[in-house]
Amino acid sequence: MSASDHLIPVVVSNVVEVNPIIKRFEFKHVNGDELPAFSGGAHIVVEMLDDGTKRKNPYSLMSSPFERDQYAISVRRDDTGRGGSKFMHEQVRPGMEMKISAPVNLFSLDLRAKKHLMIAGGIGITPFIAQMAQADKLGVPFELHYAARSVSQAAYMDSLADRFGDHVSCYCDDQGEGVDFETLLSSQPLGTHVYVCGPKGMIERVVETATHLGWPAAHVHFEHFLAPPVGEPFEVHLAKAGIDITVGAEQSLLEAVEASGTPINCMCRGGACGQCETAVVACDGEIMHNDHWLDEEQRASKQLIMPCVSRFRGKRLELDL
Amino acid sequence: MSESIIEESILSRPTYGTLKIVPGLAHYFLADASGAECVIRVVQELPRDMMEKVHILYVPTPGEAALITSLYAVGAKRFEHFPTIEEAVAKLGDWLSDAKMGTQLYLAGTEGLVGQGVAKGEECGLDHTAVQCEHRGSLARRVQCVHCKTMIEDVTTQPVKCPSCELLLFVRDHYSRRLAAFQGVCINAEDPTEEIEIKEVFK
Numbered sequence: 001m002s003a004s005d006h007l008i009p010v011v012v013s014n015v016v017e018v019n020p021i022i023k024r025f026e027f028k029h030v031n032g033d034e035l036p037a038f039s040g041g042a043h044i045v046v047e048m049l050d051d052g053t054k055r056k057n058p059y060s061l062m063s064s065p066f067e068r069d070q071y072a073i074s075v076r077r078d079d080t081g082r083g084g085s086k087f088m089h090e091q092v093r094p095g096m097e098m099k100i101s102a103p104v105n106l107f108s109l110d111l112r113a114k115k116h117l118m119i120a121g122g123i124g125i126t127p128f129i130a131q132m133a134q135a136d137k138l139g140v141p142f143e144l145h146y147a148a149r150s151v152s153q154a155a156y157m158d159s160l161a162d163r164f165g166d167h168v169s170c171y172c173d174d175q176g177e178g179v180d181f182e183t184l185l186s187s188q189p190l191g192t193h194v195y196v197c198g199p200k201g202m203i204e205r206v207v208e209t210a211t212h213l214g215w216p217a218a219h220v221h222f223e224h225f226l227a228p229p230v231g232e233p234f235e236v237h238l239a240k241a242g243i244d245i246t247v248g249a250e251q252s253l254l255e256a257v258e259a260s261g262t263p264i265n266c267m268c269r270g271g272a273c274g275q276c277e278t279a280v281v282a283c284d285g286e287i288m289h290n291d292h293w294l295d296e297e298q299r300a301s302k303q304l305i306m307p308c309v310s311r312f313r314g315k316r317l318e319l320d321l
Numbered sequence: 322m323s324e325s326i327i328e329e330s331i332l333s334r335p336t337y338g339t340l341k342i343v344p345g346l347a348h349y350f351l352a353d354a355s356g357a358e359c360v361i362r363v364v365q366e367l368p369r370d371m372m373e374k375v376h377i378l379y380v381p382t383p384g385e386a387a388l389i390t391s392l393y394a395v396g397a398k399r400f401e402h403f404p405t406i407e408e409a410v411a412k413l414g415d416w417l418s419d420a421k422m423g424t425q426l427y428l429a430g431t432e433g434l435v436g437q438g439v440a441k442g443e444e445c446g447l448d449h450t451a452v453q454c455e456h457r458g459s460l461a462r463r464v465q466c467v468h469c470k471t472m473i474e475d476v477t478t479q480p481v482k483c484p485s486c487e488l489l490l491f492v493r494d495h496y497s498r499r500l501a502a503f504q505g506v507c508i509n510a511e512d513p514t515e516e517i518e519i520k521e522v523f524k
């Protein structure tokens with residue numbers, strides 16, 4: 001079973017242009033009911049019916065976990081993508097009915113922390129907005145370091161600085177500013193947990209620096225806004241269903257399995273939660289593992305694949321589905 | 322002093338490894354006389370410029386000075402010694418209250434010292450993966466009488482008589498990390514007149 005089996009019918013209650021590339025969308029339950037509870041860092045999967053194509057993209061909730069009458073997400077427009085974010089920007093208007101999944105959290109605050117150190121890059125700010133509301137209410141010390149390419153693209157920078165004051169430090173590339181990770185991570189009191197969400201390079205630098213300084217792995221948390229990578233089309237045999245399917249160039253394996261009507265688990269659709277883990281029955285070729293779930297050994301074994309983000313190149317791939 | 326072998330037992334019974342320097346912003350050591358050589362062994366291998374990151378706390382056996390001199394000579398940024406484990410552990414707490422993420426804690430010596438060091442580290446917010454322990458010396462146990470809650474140090478016999486409530490206690494392998502002590506439970510509750518031989522077992 002997957003989170004998206006129980007979709008919640010919502011109505012778009014508001015659409016706000018935050019800046020030229022980012023829009024905020026607010027959703028209310030169609031019946032005005034309370035929406036499911038969530039904690040800071042959770043995301044929902046938004047289903048988009050785009051002219052016959054069904055798209056499902058995960059977006060982090062940025063609204064306060066203490067407000068259950070509506071959810072808010074912010075979407076960065078990605079013109080090179082397959083169209084999910086473009087659809088949100090161009091087609092979604094107030095009053096429209098949509099379906100969303102219940103929230104899932106793969107990036108929650110560790111409540112044992114004595115302090116939360118949050119590092120955001122660009123649109124990676126969204127989960128932290130909800131987390132800060134939570135940490136603020138719980139009275140746990142927190143600090144946000146938010147980097148953006150330019151002042152004009154730095155969504156919510158001013159309002160966050162206003163709301164959380166000294167807790168927030170901002171950096172804009174076009175002002176020649178940047179986070180000094182070495183200094184930042186060398187000056188945190190014992191019991192601090194660090195959280196990073198942003199571009200791949202930023203996440204890597206934070207994880208590497210923390211590890212090098214001796215931070216225990218359990219104190220370092222990150223979330224990639226990973227989109228399923230595109231590639232060459234490939235054929236897959238689904239052993240239990242007894243069918244062959246084709247994964248299109250711009251389709252993920254998960255999407256192709258879903259389109260065939262074959263049941264498959266999923267949650268994050270971004271290679272992080274482990275829900276879609278599928279056994280490989282036969283593999284004559286190379287699996288392009290794009291997930292953050294399997295370890296090196298599991299990858300090398302060619303016995304498991306994460307269909308939400310991983311692809312295949314070769315003669316034959318047979319899955320236990 | 323020889324490396325000690327601890328037989329595998331129940332889950333709560335601590336097991337120990339061998340100290341090894343791992344990447345860290347600062348390295349804190351706590352040892353007693355039986356663990357001093359472990360500290361010297363690992364610290365001596367460090368490059369000179371790393372000594373700025375090394376802090377050592379030591380509990381000598383009364384009257385002993387040679388190991389104090391050897392530990393002093395390794396050239397740590399801070400070196401202090403205390404007559405009792407309690408005082409050294411309290412000092413560790415002071416030091417750790419100013420410490421930063423990336424701190425590594427290394428404990429070497431008898432079980433009582435190691436256990437109390439672990440508990441202090443945890444209290445100060447250190448993740449258990451940032452704490453290493455090497456057991457050396459006597460297997461004497463720190464035991465808490467579960468009946469009157471008295472802490473009995475350096476217990477080497479099975480059973481042991483509680484100095485406070487005078488019950489004869491069976492020293493269990495059940496270990497409390499919070500108290501850093503093994504649990505001592507009355508062995509002859511059914512018949513207090515029963516004679517039980519007291520044997521030296523935790524040497």
Ligand SMILES: Cc1cc2nc3c(=O)[nH]c(=O)nc-3n(C[C@H](O)[C@H](O)[C@H](O)COP(=O)(O)OP(=O)(O)OC[C@H]3O[C@@H](n4cnc5c(N)ncnc54)[C@H](O)[C@@H]3O)c2cc1C
Nearest residue numbers: 057058059060075076081082083084085126225226227270
């Ligand atoms: C847990 C999680 C939370 C997220 N939260 C947010 C959020 O709060 N806000 C937000 O804006 N996004 C968020 N995302 C990302 C979001 O789900 C989408 O990936 C993003 O909006 C882009 O979607 P898309 O459909 O427009 O593009 P996608 O098709 O998903 O494409 C994204 C990227 O894939 C590559 N790509 C795709 N198709 C092609 C092609 N044909 N040719 C070349 N390259 C291609 C491009 O590099 C492109 O930039 C989150 C992702 C995850 C996993």
Ligand code: FES
Nearest residue numbers: 267269274276308
């Ligand atoms: S759906 Fe989460 S890893 Fe694939």
